[in-house]
Amino acid sequence: TANFSEQVVESFPPDISTGIYYGWACVGNGDVHKMVLSIGWNPFYKNTKKSVETHIIHTFKEDFYGEILSIVITGYIRPEKNFDSLDALISAIQEDIEEAKRQLDLPEHRKLKEDNFFHLPEGKTVNDN
Secondary structure (H helix, E strand, O other): OEEOOHHHHHHOOOOOOOEEEEEEEEEOOOOEEEEEEEEEOOHHHOOOOOEEEEEEOOOOOOOOOOOOEEEEEEEEEEOOOOOOOHHHHHHHHHHHHHHHHHHHOOHHHHHHHHOHHHOOOOOOOOOOO
């Protein structure tokens, strides 16, 4: 799971609904993977600040702190909600992941995986002019 910084969260469109989304994610110039994205307050953990958390559906060999994370949101799964237990939260997360996998296998979503957005020019980072 990768959490976006407060600065990035504040740059999201203010009218985007909280909830669970799916799409594609790429770390640096690496491969593009399926992802599930949570936008909101995470009521189970009683967060006081809005957060945007990306769960990339892939096992990485090492941490990628400090890397550029590029995402494309392609669909919406459900609204944000609170849970009675950690087990219920974990179960919902697993269901969200399975739904994301199903949706992202559809041709209209799969084609976005190859978008040029995910390919930074060699030697460039997003902050370069």
